[in-house]
Amino acid sequence: MENRTDKNSYTILFAVGMVLVVGALLAFAASSLKPNIDENKRLEKQQNILYAMGVNENDESSANFVSTTDAPELFNKYITKQLVIEGDNVTENDQAYLIDVKKEQANAKAGKVRKLPLFVGEKDGKTYYIAPIYGKGLWDAIWAYVALDEDMVIQGAYFDHKGETPGLGANIKQRFFMDDFIGEHLKDNGTFKGVTVAKGNADPKNTNKTDNEVDAIAGATITGDGVTAMIKSDLKLYVPYFEKLKNN
Amino acid sequence: MGLLSKKDSKLILDPLADNNPITIQVLGICSALAITAELKASIVMAVSVLFVLGIGNVVISLMRNIIPSKIRIIVQLVVVAALVIIVDLVLKAFAYELSKTLSVFVGLIITNCIIMGRFEAFALGNGPWRSFLDGIGNAAGYGAILIVVGFFRELLGSGTLLGFKVLGDPIEKTGLYAIGYENNGFMLLSPMALIVVGIIIWVQRSRNKALIEDH
Numbered sequence: 001m002e003n004r005t006d007k008n009s010y011t012i013l014f015a016v017g018m019v020l021v022v023g024a025l026l027a028f029a030a031s032s033l034k035p036n037i038d039e040n041k042r043l044e045k046q047q048n049i050l051y052a053m054g055v056n057e058n059d060e061s062s063a064n065f066v067s068t069t070d071a072p073e074l075f076n077k078y079i080t081k082q083l084v085i086e087g088d089n090v091t092e093n094d095q096a097y098l099i100d101v102k103k104e105q106a107n108a109k110a111g112k113v114r115k116l117p118l119f120v121g122e123k124d125g126k127t128y129y130i131a132p133i134y135g136k137g138l139w140d141a142i143w144a145y146v147a148l149d150e151d152m153v154i155q156g157a158y159f160d161h162k163g164e165t166p167g168l169g170a171n172i173k174q175r176f177f178m179d180d181f182i183g184e185h186l187k188d189n190g191t192f193k194g195v196t197v198a199k200g201n202a203d204p205k206n207t208n209k210t211d212n213e214v215d216a217i218a219g220a221t222i223t224g225d226g227v228t229a230m231i232k233s234d235l236k237l238y239v240p241y242f243e244k245l246k247n248n
Numbered sequence: 249m250g251l252l253s254k255k256d257s258k259l260i261l262d263p264l265a266d267n268n269p270i271t272i273q274v275l276g277i278c279s280a281l282a283i284t285a286e287l288k289a290s291i292v293m294a295v296s297v298l299f300v301l302g303i304g305n306v307v308i309s310l311m312r313n314i315i316p317s318k319i320r321i322i323v324q325l326v327v328v329a330a331l332v333i334i335v336d337l338v339l340k341a342f343a344y345e346l347s348k349t350l351s352v353f354v355g356l357i358i359t360n361c362i363i364m365g366r367f368e369a370f371a372l373g374n375g376p377w378r379s380f381l382d383g384i385g386n387a388a389g390y391g392a393i394l395i396v397v398g399f400f401r402e403l404l405g406s407g408t409l410l411g412f413k414v415l416g417d418p419i420e421k422t423g424l425y426a427i428g429y430e431n432n433g434f435m436l437l438s439p440m441a442l443i444v445v446g447i448i449i450w451v452q453r454s455r456n457k458a459l460i461e462d463h
Binding site: 005006010011014015018019022025026029030033036037040044061062165166167168204205218219 | 341405
């Protein structure tokens, strides 16, 4: 036994065989589970968008989505229009929520026109404009769905991340952080300024909604800076649309 | 004779106390440091490692006679990586919420030195049943320390446990905060994980002198 497994030929054969078996196994698992995974991701997008416009099952302190079974129905009920903004062109497309914001950012870098999805929702007689944004935190991607009104005042936000540190950066998806954004103005005297996640903010209870600042999470500086940058760069792209909306 | 023979139950109980992978063997420190700022994350990590180490030890033990010794470390890595990826895919397909909580840990599980350590030190030389017990025991010993560290770091650092505000509200100044108590933000930073682990090691060794090495 010892001798056989010590031979070079055996070692190489074993390695090749192992790679083939494990490779086949993983490929099989990935492709057979892909439809389920894609469906879960699609439902999650609907839940995120609904969450941002206030259609959720939040209790006092934790963030809860509507259930996955209700999500498609509620999505059809509340989201009245899905728009794709390409430069000056605005078209309706009921698959706009499936647009991959990360891919569009890469397209924009390659010099192509970036497709900007925008979802128009209607709840209790109020209109919400929900924009998806995408950026980077400390370890990996962070993204958000931000619901705005006509004046670009934030009405709700849902933040999420791929791999921020639990207890620190991962807290951007906690209510205490997300709720701080509600009511914040993106504009300052008519020009776009964004919302800065500020350390040493003199307003930790966040009563001043026009200071373009929310309180940062202690120990999560880089994630917070990522949120600031993502709001500044991505939401700014929607300014022309909102200006047109006002003038009409 | 109970459910397990004396030798077998020693496999499970030893790593929980006098041969603990973190406090005695000082393995798996990196993940103990990275994810224990929250109790919930500690528990999720403990359960994940329990699962991976239990199954992985059995797989390696079954293959122990055919693994070429020259590439055994690579084989071990492939087994644990494949196992973790398959579990992650299955969770993504059927328990999406859970898989999102777990996402950060997938990479950390693969690199956890306890797993490689047990494959190398135990599963390669023992039968599947004993390897399984050894895996469960070591993962439990690792998980127990993780949960203790997570408990203290979340309680003293954020004033919460599993997200519940057990000490009152720091902004509204209720509960303990009303009498001037402050959260210790330092508890949330990684050095404190090492210091807490250090305190556990100190307590454990002062209670059992046999664990103190001679120098």
